[in-house]
Amino acid sequence: MSVKAQRRPLGLQLAIIGFVVLWFILAAFPFIWTVWGSFKVELDFFSIADWTNVLTGERTRAAYGRPFTGAGYNGSWVQEEFWRNVLNTLIVCFFVVCTSLTIGTLGGYALSRSSYRYTFWLLIAALIFRAMPPITLVAGYMLPFFEWNVWGILPTTIIVLVAINQPFTLWMLHSFFQKIPKELDESAKVDGCTQFQAFRHVIIPVMWPGVITTGLFSFLLAYNDFAVTSMLLSESNRTMVPEIAAYLGTTYTEGNVMFAVAAVVSATVPLFILVMFFQRQIVSGLTAGAVKG
Amino acid sequence: MRHRTFFWFFLPTALAMLLFIAFPIVSVLLQSVFAPHQAVFVEVENCTPLVGCTTETAVDHDATRSLREAQPLGRFVGLDIYFDRAHLALTEVGEAWAGADTWGAFWGKVFNLPLYRALSFTLTFTFVVTPLLIVFGLMIALAVNSLHRRLKGLMIFFSLLPMIVTPLIGSLILFWMLDSRGVVGSALVALAGDPNFSLKASTGLTWVMLMVYGVWHAAPFAFVVFYAGLQTLPKDQLESAMIDGATRWQQVKYVVVPHLMPLVTFVALIQLMDNFRVFEPIVGFNAPAHATSLSWIIFNDLGGETRQLSAASTTSVLTIIGVAILLSPVLVRTWHDFKQKT
Incomplete structure (x- = not known):
């Protein structure tokens, strides 16, 4: 099969890549987000004030002095x-x-x-x-x-x-x-x-x-x-x-x-x-x- | 293999299935025609001097207990439980039929009854999610198949996650994101421009949310099956289609899809059965106020302080009948395959 006949037009190629990226985000993002957020305090994980808090960990820093905390894990595993x-x-x-x-x-x-x-x-x-x-x-x-x-x-x-x-x-x-x-x-x-x-x-x-x-x-x-x-x-x-x-x-x-x-x-x-x-x-x-x- | 040898090889698994699948089905059938005993009442005469005698009705605890111990199944009530308000509700449906002038009013009344409410969600979920996940799975399979070899493996890894993860946990993860304070939820609030906008507040949006979860959870299965099918695509047919001037869309429509058709049937049959038992997302999304399913009703009746075994058993039997109807095409197909082979 000739390679040229199989080559896709640019628009189609972009559409495919766009769709794959969309699915990748749908499939993987919820997990990445939850793993990341599990090291924050509740006020950061849920965007009470501002959703960027979860990235910077503002409230977590205020409560524990650093942007990540194992408090949730401590609470569930130990307490x-x-x-x-x-x-x-x-x-x-x-x-x-x-x-x-x-x-x-x-x-x-x-x-x-x-x-x-x-x-x-x-x-x-x-x-x-x-x-x-x-x-x-x-x-x-x-x-x-x-x-x-x-x-x-x-x-x-x-x-x-x-x-x-x-x-x-x-x-x-x-x-x-x-x-x-x-x-x-x-x-x-x-x-x-x-x-x-x-x-x-x-x-x-x-x-x-x-x-x-x-x-x-x-x-x-x-x-x-x-x-x-x-x-x-x-x-x-x-x-x-x-x-x-x-x-x-x-x-x-x-x-x-x-x-x-x-x-x-x-x-x-x-x-x-x-x-x-x-x-x-x-x-x-x-x-x-x-x-x- | 001789009958005797077969028997001994097959005995352990047969025993397990007989004792813990076949017997419970019989037991569920039995329980659905027995209702719990009512308390035994006795009339006690209290006589006080000067005042006179009064008769009181009191629960005779000893008699009640001994009756319950003698007949743990309860008293035989025939099909009464099937027809009561919590199940098929024949009287209520009859009244709704007599009282309602329009179809809308009739269905409005019927769908307020617990079983019909659950049935309407279960069936809508099953027949909306199944076709959507097949289309979505096919699109992912076609897109991923056209990627570079290295990327394919990575995409398959991430695609498997929504399916492999525990349904309850998967729905919780989505639920926290879709919560009006969660990342997606607050984005939707901003988009809607209404600070009180919440996916949880409206029945329609809750249904959409549950169905989005259903597609998210099951599309990877369709994707993996279709992707495997694409690897065995007949190259010469595609080539001749191309020489005949078929466009890309026509190639997909006339070569790829017919080739995958047996797999589409397979995925559809499996997913119809699996979606019919939808249950965990309702618990995970905390949605019983807006959507219930047959499985959820059974779970709800069995849980808590009062274990309503009879009510749960009756719903179980009705669910099993539903599954049997969905399963019949599979059985017919397997029977035909078997007859062709022999």
Whole structure:
């Protein structure tokens, strides 16, 4: 293809650049702004007097003697003990990812290697479950969990999140395992392995790219969940997201919005780092379903 | 794979889904036809000498408790909860129908009922945001695809952020900026020239704000999918279109868009389902006064001191029916794919 025919007229080129810059600002500016503003006092973050205050940090300087302050972080992490919620989130995410990958890998592998008709119906059932908004299930958990006295603790929430995660995990891993040639484990079975041994010695060593991609999405689901965690965890066991939601009710009245801002930034930073390191896996995971279907 | 082996491989995940997805659905269905017990009343006769006897009605706490313990589900009420004022509100709709002279008056009354109010926002949100995010995502994909290779990676990184960030946190970040004292909010106040101008005060503007958030949050997904599709664009078709004198716009319209059409369907189906469950932005934007959604109603009924399980379950069942209607085209499509394969 000739280069000249592909060259765009100047106007179009400018329009494209303008649009990309606009999207860049829309996507990135809110985050940059909030991270920057989280080191200010409330009067600067919200433009009470003059919006340029947030750049110069005039009120912050008046209050703390320098244009940046960690007061919001101190308030949320130390005073409000936000670190407890961070710890809870870590525990929940770790166990959700591990458990749902373990049982999801076994299930997804079985689905990809069985040629019977019921695998189709199982996948359809998983698709229907995937479409259920998790909040519609919560009403069904409440009564039994109260009866058995397991409401409000982390393990219950972990199991529920694992289950909600399963349909998506199964679909991802099923399509991933289908790409691994069947001949690999067939030949292991010919050599005398059982199905599980074939899985253990032949499939496990080559499955990690798909498992890592699926794990990222399991992590995101557990990390981002609000509906289930806010309903199933007691006040002392809250993870980060429901805690931030609970802040809103109290901070708006007490004038400690900066605590919430600092907590929000603290909860966003891990996601930044995740995208930075796993951008390729996230993109491939998002497109996996699309390109196949 | 033999049935037996399959069974053991699939058992853990099947158990998890059965116990924590299938059973809760049954449990929600059951709870929606049971209402909580009313308190048991007893008539107590108080006799005082000289004054005489009075009968008082009092709550019999022991009897109430034992009844609640014996039947924790409550009493069977059939479909009553479905038809009460907080849900389908048949009586109220009937009255509105009889009392209203014009369509406007009728809809005005109906949309004051909680479920219909939530339904109107949920459906508007779903069917406005989904097409907008597809168009916007396609534009970003086309624009980013024409950039230099190095810039592409950077743009993808920043584009992923609005989608990856926790919905509640993302909406809070936007909310603080759009607040009348926030940076964008105060700019809008200056533009409007009205010091009392606030996005939060009007229902219409709140809806617009929530939908802007919806597009901002979901456009990256469409962008990434379409961008991946653009990498497999048939070069020879484009070339022959160019030789035939197609303009740039015609190339996009007749070659690029048809090539991406299956992906557009995919994004549309996924996003219809996801937008239908809109919930976190309403909490984040503190918007329940102006906009509620089905999911928000369930959340609101379940939270707080009085956990209204029956009311929440009924709304859940209605929501599930809504999802089922949206999902049916996907199921039909999957069924056709499956039949073609076998």
